[in-house]
Amino acid sequence: MFRNALGKTLRFLGYTVQYGCIAHCAFEYLGGIVVCSGPSMEPTIQSSDIVFSENLSRHFYSIRKGDIVIVKSPTDPKSNICKRVIGLEGDKVCTSNPSDFLKTHSFVPKGHVWLEGDNLRNSTDSRCYGPVPYGLIRGRICFKIWPLNDFGFLRASPNGHRFLDD
Amino acid sequence: MFRNALGKTLRFLGYTVQYGCIAHCAFEYLGGIVVCSGPSMEPTIQSSDIVFSENLSRHFYSIRKGDIVIVKSPTDPKSNICKRVIGLEGDKVCTSNPSDFLKTHSFVPKGHVWLEGDNLRNSTDSRCYGPVPYGLIRGRICFKNTESLMLQKAP
Numbered sequence: 001m002f003r004n005a006l007g008k009t010l011r012f013l014g015y016t017v018q019y020g021c022i023a024h025c026a027f028e029y030l031g032g033i034v035v036c037s038g039p040s041m042e043p044t045i046q047s048s049d050i051v052f053s054e055n056l057s058r059h060f061y062s063i064r065k066g067d068i069v070i071v072k073s074p075t076d077p078k079s080n081i082c083k084r085v086i087g088l089e090g091d092k093v094c095t096s097n098p099s100d101f102l103k104t105h106s107f108v109p110k111g112h113v114w115l116e117g118d119n120l121r122n123s124t125d126s127r128c129y130g131p132v133p134y135g136l137i138r139g140r141i142c143f144k145i146w147p148l149n150d151f152g153f154l155r156a157s158p159n160g161h162r163f164l165d166d
Numbered sequence: 167m168f169r170n171a172l173g174k175t176l177r178f179l180g181y182t183v184q185y186g187c188i189a190h191c192a193f194e195y196l197g198g199i200v201v202c203s204g205p206s207m208e209p210t211i212q213s214s215d216i217v218f219s220e221n222l223s224r225h226f227y228s229i230r231k232g233d234i235v236i237v238k239s240p241t242d243p244k245s246n247i248c249k250r251v252i253g254l255e256g257d258k259v260c261t262s263n264p265s266d267f268l269k270t271h272s273f274v275p276k277g278h279v280w281l282e283g284d285n286l287r288n289s290t291d292s293r294c295y296g297p298v299p300y301g302l303i304r305g306r307i308c309f310k311n312t313e314s315l316m317l318q319k320a321p
Contacts, residue, residue: 133298135302
């Protein structure tokens with residue numbers, strides 16, 4: 001009787017580990033649903049919006065300028081942040097605030113990206129902690145699911161002037 | 167006959183995906199064998215040494231000063247680097263070279279670590295590309311062949 005219960009428990013554990021691994025890999029390599037919080041990406045993404053994040057692009061290194069990405073926070077490895085890619089490696093970015101008198105520029109180092117939130121006034125991003133290594137990118141947000149009145153692909157950046165052309 | 171072959175192929179694919187996922191998660195959360203190359207960690211780790219890397223510490227945030235870690239390279243996301251942790255967030259580290267006249271120091275920012283290779287003369291590390299975010303750490307090297315690397319202190 002005890003052997004029976006032990007066998008059933010082990011089988012149950014085996015299935016749990018098995019499907020846990022498959023679920024983890026599905027999120028890691030395919031994509032999943034993400035709930036965003038915070039005001040830094042308004043108006044594109046509001047707090048408590050539900051979006052779909054695809055995680056294939058980062059493995060194929062096909063993240064583009066203008067993409068909204070989920071990144072492991074460089075200041076707090078336990079949390080994720082959601083920002084827009086303003087510059088890729090080698091691009092020229094404006095590091096000063098729009099209100100500054102003197103504009104300063106710099107180039108994004110190799111292997112890094114420059115991130116900014118759409119809500120420039122209320123966003124801690126690369127203007128604060130500098131360029132972020134590409135390796136911290138977890139996925140690319142491609143679709144908004146909730147709220148339903150905003151269902152669909154995400155809008156382009158409302159801050160087009162932040163993208164500096166070469 | 168065609169349905170039979172199709173069924174067998176799908177079952178085979180199913181098992182491959184299943185065991186591939188389990189193997190991936192085993193490496194991601196437990197550990198695995200790593201082959202190192204390059205001179206930056208000599209004499210502790212020579213080029214072509216085979217080491218065992220455990221990947222639990224980084225998930226429990228228990229990486230300590232002096233640990234040898236495998237990190238996704240901040241300058242090339244496609245490759246990994248192997249360095250020793252010299253400073254954790256908040257620690258004071260020396261950012262100048264030993265041959266410099268004036269010594270400069272700085273504090274490691276929150277969420278970052280300062281990495282240096284044991285072979286200081288032949289290592290591109292944090293002295294070159296700055297502090298590295300903790301999130302890039304992949305695992306901690308704990309064994310080389312049969313000797314425990316925990317016993318070897320930084321030279």
